[in-house]
Amino acid sequence: MNIPVLIAGGGPVGMTTALELARRGVRCMVVERNDTTTRHPKMDITNARSMELFRRIGIVPQLRAAAVAPDHPFDVSWITSFAGHELQRFRYATVDQAYARIQAHNDGSQPLEAPMRVSQVEIEPVLKRAIDEAPLIDVRFGVQMVDLVQDAQGVTVTLRHRADDRVETVRCAFLVGCDGGGSQVRRCLEIGLTGQENVMQRFMTHFKSDAREVLQRWGFAWHYQSVHGTLIAQNDKDTWTLHTRFPDSALGSPDPSALIRRFTGVDIPHQVLVANAWVPHLVVADQYRKGRVLIAGDAAHQYIPTGGYGMNTGIGDACDVAWKLAAIVRGFGAEGLLHAYEAERRPVGLRNCEGSGRHNQVRVQIGKLYDDRLEAPGAEGESARAQVGEQIRQIGNAENESFGIELGYIYADSPIVVPEAGAVVPLDTLAYVPTTVPGARLPSVYLANGAALYDCLSDWFTLLVFSDAEGTAEHFEQAARSRDLPFTVLRIDQPELLKIYDAPLILVRPDQHVVWRGRSIKDLAAAHRVFARALGWPTHV
Template sequence: MKKIPVLIAGGGPVGMTLARTLASFGIRCLLVERNASTTRHPKMDITNGRSMELFRRLGVVEKLRAVAVPEENNFDVSWITSLTGRELHRFRYPSVIEKRAEILARNDGTQPREPAMRVSQVMIEPVLQAAILNHPLVDARWGVAFEDFEQDADGVTATLRTVETGATEQVRCDFLAGCDGGSSIVRDKLGIGLEGRAAVAHRYMIHFRSDARDILQAFGVAWHYQTARGTLIAQDDKDTWTLQTRPPPGVDVPNLDPDAVLEAWVGRPFAREILVANPWFTHLLLAERYRGGRVFLAGDSAHQYIPTGGYGMNTGIGDAVDLGWKLAATLKGYAGPGLLGSYEAERRPVGHRNRLASERHTGVRIKIGELYERIADPDVLAREIAALGNAENESWGVEFGYRYDGVEPDPVKYEPTTAPGARLPSTFLRDGSALYDRLGPWFTLLVFGNADPSPLIDAAPAPLDIVMVDDPVAPIYEARLVLVRPDTHVAWRGNACADGRAVWRQVLA
């Protein structure tokens, strides 16, 4: 029987990110995905700044950006009467190039290390796949289905099936990660229920290719063109698009003609090739637990959201990195058994808060839809849309401000802090280097001024990098000693350390 430290069920972005994270810490893993290849469905179209920071740590950010929308293109969200009508209000957001300039100019800890990225999941998955297929510590298999598992005190025995031949095999692992989506077999076998609301709304997705930019970007480049009847997403600002709309009332959805739906929304004939079209349901669901013994849930198996805000995959990337470094620390003997218990304690509240945020953003869209129905004057409608705002794409507190100490941040405004549990603020130092880029792969101790780091260094049970910072940005970090975890969250801070062993017990036990 094959033995492996970690088995990952599911080869979507979350499963592949977990595999890459484990490999970066020297942990072998086996990833299995029942589908024969990466997805053809667009699913998500924004990788937020926090996920990009984490992808940078994993060494894949440049390859991801190479398949994304050109960096000079904006992230604008535009409400219109129709593509043949007029633009009502445009919420303007900077391009990657413009955002990088803003990050450097402000340098006050409020900004991300990396701007967000406009890209379809269709494009992300092959990049992540290449990053693990070429890694000697990852055994990644597509066309292999996860079927069942049993666990005992010492490990997990899983049953796998090769889809093409039907042949089955059993593998033994220390830990199993269920990254197998909304219909998770792993979650089902653990007997973990979902709380919240299923099938909140019925949607119809049409993913298509067209060169008709004069029609599909009638008011200039924009990430989203939106009406009360749906959203047209520019996947690459060139020839690939996705329309997310509602099935017409009273229509037999399985027999919908996607060409007719698409042309009705656009409002005029145009040349196109439909790639994928299907109905689907939105959900607002959260797993009751993220763990059962040696088995963990991450990504859509743990939470499912309405896409407003883009929290689905992005929350899952945070899950994968949090779980990955904790599994690695446990397997390498750096941590006590309590560290794995902190995965659910930290990530489930984030999952819950992001579900609420997605629901709030959907509520705003519903209000805008009601405005379309009762306001005929486009100038009045435009003012009302502007007044409601677009927190859906401006909730920096949700994106960067989430904390693991029980404090609920402002969902819109991000306030930099080094309170233990918070994400480390990102700044650029006097020499032009990014502080984030000087962090070590495991733990990093930031030392400001003449603070004495020796108690923490002498007691360190895990690899520890020391970064001395003599720089004007020092006040942003609020203490003279700041201990940073592998996921760039603050583990501990203080102006002095009297008992290094006690600190490390708290951080790793």
């Protein structure tokens, strides 16, 4: 069998890669060793940038239907226990409030989409239904990728059907390994990992309980945290996940119910669904690609969940690698796009790994503030709790406020964007600074007609024209036609937007990142050079 792209791994990253390829007209196969989607709650937040990318795929309504209600907050609260005291609460907007803020601040500083509280247990079935319904995607769960051999023309992949141990080989032009932290694809490529492994021993207890009078004593909160761990409200109704930390790695064989009791401070009726020890890592693959084989998601990077960067970074990987492979398969992209995938996404992986590590240290720092005084009666206890609560407030909660990480990653050194000498590249990991410097995510606004700018972009390349000079749009149109490249010119008669977008002409690529900006382009040859660079062909701009 021959297939343009084979995807090993049917988690969120693999399924998103498949959906992106299919919407760009490329056939692919997804193989997943498990028979069903996961029952492990590996993630619980889909950030605003991932939701923007899911919006392009067209599945945001289905995802939100599976998520926590839009009028529930994203609050994070530090407590002693549910039998004790709340020390500090960081309050964050509901989805409804976030959408209202986006509309009220239409200045490019906001994302197009609000984030979403949802467990991976819920998100995977939505994605699975979408790939099952896509005619261009061959879905095979219960099938494991076991080996690969590549040559100059393609990759021969050995698959094993777990039900009967039947083995088959599939020939593909490209293979994408989205097969998790223990990636068989990465092992076959002999790609190493750099960073800190076995950061801290942890234990997950995923359970059902209707004891909301205890578990929501101070109201809805996405996370309740204490020195004993983090309790995640998966649906704000009856499903919860407790992550218990063991800094000394002396885990032993804990009783999940006892861990729940220790965190809550009282006995509650509950049913344990899944309980297991696990060890987080802070590692990034040394390479994201060898030849015609690429890796994405946890196969390429593994983080502590602080910040929620694991799956969300993987969704960015998926959308990046998919448009590049689709361009090559369809004939207008060149091999340089494969090199650009690693050049763009690995620095993001490293940056997010560092961010996750910083956020984890903040939790450790706050944990050290806990002592017996916090449960003391009378004035002594009140004073201690007020003091520690203020210290927690001052330390802050950057892991849920790092919009520079979520929205502000910029492919400034990418070989497929047109660099600008002296361009200022925002590097703040906390604040998102809107910019159209080449490589940046295009700032999002609503246009005067009420349409979201992102919704007006084409599936491939779009030239935004706020004011044309010397026939620049025509030069790009001619260059695109000669390459059979899908291309759209979007004319926007709103001069006031130049304060946000800096340049009257902006070329945007399929993943909503800026390729080039300027006031004009010299001639048709110059437009050809821009497209050649953006599509990975040898050139110099």
